[in-house]
Amino acid sequence: xIEVQSYSEGRWTNPDDSAREVRSAIDGRPVARVxxxxxxxxxxxxxxxxxxxxxxxxxxxxxxxMLKAIAVRLNERKETLRGLSFDTGATRxxxxxxxxxxxxxLFVYASKGRREMPDSRVYLDGPVERLGRTGAFVGRHIAxxxxxxxxxxxxxxxxxxxxxxxxxxxxxxxxxxxVKPATATAQVAEACxxxxxxxxxLPEGAFQFIxxxxxxxxxxxxxxxxxxxTGSAATAAGIRRTPSILSNATRFTAEQDSxxxxxxxxxxxxxAPEMDIFLDEVAREMTxxxxxxxxxxxxxxxxxxxxxxxxxxxxxxLADHPPGDxxxxxxxxxxxxxxxxxxxxxxxxxxxxxxxxxxFGSADGLDPDGAFLPPMLFRCDDPDAAARVHDxxxxxxxxTLMPCRDMEHAAAxxxxxxxxxxxxxxxxxxxxxxxxxxxxxxxxxxxxINDRSAxxxxxxxxxPMPHMVHGGPGRAGGGEExxxxxxxxxYMRRAxxxxxxxMLTAIGGxxxxxxxxxxxxxxxxxxxxxxxxxxxxxxxPPRRVTLEDIEHFAEFTxxxxxxxxxxxxxxxxxxxPGRVAHGYLLLSFAAGLFVEPNEGPVLANTGxxxxxxxxxxxxxxxxxxxxxxxxxxxxxxxxxEVRWRVAVFDxxxxxxxxxxxxxxxxx
Numbered sequence: 221x222i223e224v225q226s227y228s229e230g231r232w233t234n235p236d237d238s239a240r241e242v243r244s245a246i247d248g249r250p251v252a253r254v255x256x257x258x259x260x261x262x263x264x265x266x267x268x269x270x271x272x273x274x275x276x277x278x279x280x281x282x283x284x285x286m287l288k289a290i291a292v293r294l295n296e297r298k299e300t301l302r303g304l305s306f307d308t309g310a311t312r313x314x315x316x317x318x319x320x321x322x323x324x325x326l327f328v329y330a331s332k333g334r335r336e337m338p339d340s341r342v343y344l345d346g347p348v349e350r351l352g353r354t355g356a357f358v359g360r361h362i363a364x365x366x367x368x369x370x371x372x373x374x375x376x377x378x379x380x381x382x383x384x385x386x387x388x389x390x391x392x393x394x395x396x397x398x399v400k401p402a403t404a405t406a407q408v409a410e411a412c413x414x415x416x417x418x419x420x421x422l423p424e425g426a427f428q429f430i431x432x433x434x435x436x437x438x439x440x441x442x443x444x445x446x447x448x449x450t451g452s453a454a455t456a457a458g459i460r461r462t463p464s465i466l467s468n469a470t471r472f473t474a475e476q477d478s479x480x481x482x483x484x485x486x487x488x489x490x491x492a493p494e495m496d497i498f499l500d501e502v503a504r505e506m507t508x509x510x511x512x513x514x515x516x517x518x519x520x521x522x523x524x525x526x527x528x529x530x531x532x533x534x535x536x537x538l539a540d541h542p543p544g545d546x547x548x549x550x551x552x553x554x555x556x557x558x559x560x561x562x563x564x565x566x567x568x569x570x571x572x573x574x575x576x577x578x579x580f581g582s583a584d585g586l587d588p589d590g591a592f593l594p595p596m597l598f599r600c601d602d603p604d605a606a607a608r609v610h611d612x613x614x615x616x617x618x619x620t621l622m623p624c625r626d627m628e629h630a631a632a633x634x635x636x637x638x639x640x641x642x643x644x645x646x647x648x649x650x651x652x653x654x655x656x657x658x659x660x661x662x663x664x665x666x667x668x669i670n671d672r673s674a675x676x677x678x679x680x681x682x683x684p685m686p687h688m689v690h691g692g693p694g695r696a697g698g699g700e701e702x703x704x705x706x707x708x709x710x711y712m713r714r715a716x717x718x719x720x721x722x723m724l725t726a727i728g729g730x731x732x733x734x735x736x737x738x739x740x741x742x743x744x745x746x747x748x749x750x751x752x753x754x755x756x757x758x759x760x761p762p763r764r765v766t767l768e769d770i771e772h773f774a775e776f777t778x779x780x781x782x783x784x785x786x787x788x789x790x791x792x793x794x795x796x797p798g799r800v801a802h803g804y805l806l807l808s809f810a811a812g813l814f815v816e817p818n819e820g821p822v823l824a825n826t827g828x829x830x831x832x833x834x835x836x837x838x839x840x841x842x843x844x845x846x847x848x849x850x851x852x853x854x855x856x857x858x859x860x861e862v863r864w865r866v867a868v869f870d871x872x873x874x875x876x877x878x879x880x881x882x883x884x885x886x887x
Contacts (some may be wrong), residue, residue: 222252222407227417227429228263239432240403245309245555246545247655248589252407255432263398263428264440267369271396271425276365279340281854283332283392289421291326291424294384295721298323301380301408308379308405309555311546311811314509317683322384322412325702329388329795331702339854340395340729343705348724359718362728364395366713368444371437373459373708375450376402376557377512379409385686385702386448391426394712395460396445398437400430404557413824429635429747436812438462446711450514450700453477456697473692473710474697477613479637480664481519482681483630485647485654490529493672493887498646505682506595509541511617512561518613521603521630523595524623531599531621535580542593545703556591556616558660565616569596570664571608576600576620594618603633610636611695627652631659639694644668644681665692665700669695675848730851731755731865744849749860749885756849758858760813762842762871770839773805800836806843806877807831810868814847821886823859826865831879835870842871850880859884 224242234664239255250711258668275283294301298319335425337343345361370390374382383399390397401409413429416422430437432597441464449456449472456474459465465472482502488494505517522530546554556562567584581596600609603622608634624630634643643664645656648671657667667689670678684690689703701707717727721734737757740747744758774780780791785797790796816822837843851863861886868877 221250222410224252224254224406224410224431225412226256226258226485227413227427228429229266229425229428233258233310233403241610242404243558244307245591246307246559248559248626249284250308254403256327258430258435260404260435261440263430264369264437264445265618267396267428268367268396269425271423271427272367272394274363274392274423275391275396275426276341276367278394280333280337280343280392280394281339283394284330286421287333287344287388288330288393290309290416290419292500293321293419293421294323294326294412295413301411302410304408306547307381308376308408309510309557311551311554312549312842313552313824314546314554314692315541316727317508318381319357321683322378322381323383325381325686326388329392329692329708332687333392334855336451336705336707336849337502338729342728342730343712344548344730345709347367356720358719358721358724358732358734359716360724360732361710361714363709363714366444366446366447367710368395368442370395370397370448370711371434371441372397372399373434373447373449373451374399374401374409376404377509377514379405383409383412383675385690386750387427388686389702389707390448390711391707393423395711396426396428396736398428399610400437403432404561406431407525407558420529432686440715441463441465441468443468443470443472447473449475449476449697449709452587453695453697454493458827463533471702471710473691473699475514475641475692475699475701476697478514478640478642478692478696479518479610479613480515480640480642480644480681481521481634481637482644482646482675483516483624483627483634484522484526484530484644484704485645485649485652486523487649487652490526493645493675494648494670495533497670497672497684499534499537501644501646501681502534503541503692504680506538506597506617506619507541509680510556510593511565512556512615513682515684517619517644517681519634519637520611520619520621521624521633522621523731524625527599527601527621527623531597533577534621538580538595539598541595543594553595553617556593559591561591561615562586562591565593565614565618565817566654567614568612568614569598570615572598572620575606578886579621581617594849597621627655628659631812632658634660635663637663638698639692639698640664641679641684641690641696641806642666642668643879644670646670648672653656662694665696689820707811710879725756729754731848733865737846744817745822746820746849747823749852749854749862751887752849752852752885754849754852758847759812759845760845762844763809763813764842765805765809765837765839767799767839770799770805773802773808777802777804796836801876804831806833806837806868807879809843810845810866810877813843813845823884823886825855826882826884827859828882829880834875837870837876843868843876854887855884857887859886861885
């Protein structure tokens, strides 16, 4: 018997007399006790007073490094989590989805934090906006962490992934988290939480773990707090109605019930490789985690002429997935989380059965102690007249097969789910993919399209990826968890900042055109990463562009476009006064003007961003360059990335080209 503890205010607390008993999904024996009365106001205060300030004092890169360190630690101890997961009904492959999936999510957020976010406490959201005629008054959006706490309420089906996929973006944003796992699998979540706490990687107060009821926790939330919920629509609705959440406009995101669908394209014949792809996807999504996935396929939509074939072939595949002991390495379908969940699934299946007939599986003769249930496939031949097959989610290994007349009809059936997390399409026809995408995107959070070209790398209908949005409209809750930096923004506050270029440069840590330019003590390419300062600028002497230069460049590169070689033709072009220099010739000359050729701290040129040619340069004109340190981003202990603003001017003082140059510079 595991005594599942809570971690709050820097200490672990045992279950008390209010605790609930958790039983094994395999044989019904008691395996854990969960629940204790805690001071929720004190937990919130601890997060806000200790955890929040400590996290906000760190940069995005600091927080990303912490996420990576946690992921490494959990990865070294994942077998402990896997062993505990068997009593939740999860097979080894189910545990991999949960445990390795959660750890992988932390690794992705750690990587994105280092690569896509600055080594700063301020995130710059979008470009600088010129708000006046001369550029003396500008604006841009910044994002900073909320100064409250994030409350995470997680579902039973993914005790590890469900916790880590919320923690990743929250901690990267700089917001402390109070995590409340589902009681049914809290023993697995607690083991993961204990590994995080004992690592001492996070500052005190950044992470708290509440096993059992949350008491009056939600009543203490304010406008700087956030709630992220995963679970049933009914529970989500109750949380939304909490007076403190309503009155304080507390951020609330929900990922909830979802009648996900998959569609078979009309181009897919019985012999096409896409048919096997489709059948494999459906069978896997019906049986992985015993169908207890918010992204599982609940409705299978196929062209009417394929109904009999799909029903027969899918039934044969499902016959290869009998329920069994999840500890057995050969088991592909484990148990539901407990007997209560099995009763709920059977009850929902009976509702579906009123509009559809069962073509595979049965709820007869079930184990009275273990929460096992075979896959159940229903067939609804008139989905237009049906209602409950489109609004009833049996959260287990249950799906309903239904026919469509064409892809317009298929999309309409998929959309009748009222908003879902994912709809998938198996087709090899790009035209079908476009038609279905345009007809379904407003109703689903993710569109997953698979065919013979993508199959070798496709992650699966039911696999949310941390790089992409996970969430959906309507019935699915309206939230958008994950999605890379988009997920981080749920825990940050966007503000518009307006002022002079110098003010915005100081606030954002990135040079804004029009801000002060300062000459350095030496050529910037001779200065190391730590020596360079934002706004440091090199101004070069001019170089004249001759007709001979243009003709030599054309001959050397074989770029003999008429604007550079034929004066009469160029004059007929509304963009040119006559023959002009190649844009890439100007870039080459610009580099020749500002590059320091000798060996030094500049290690490599890794590319350029935002190149614009602003004014044509005629033969005889002179150009000069301003090279400004725009931003600095550490990459490794040995080097960092310097973003330079390059502006090329002609002898009339007009900008003719501009771009950002990226170089790696030794620390």
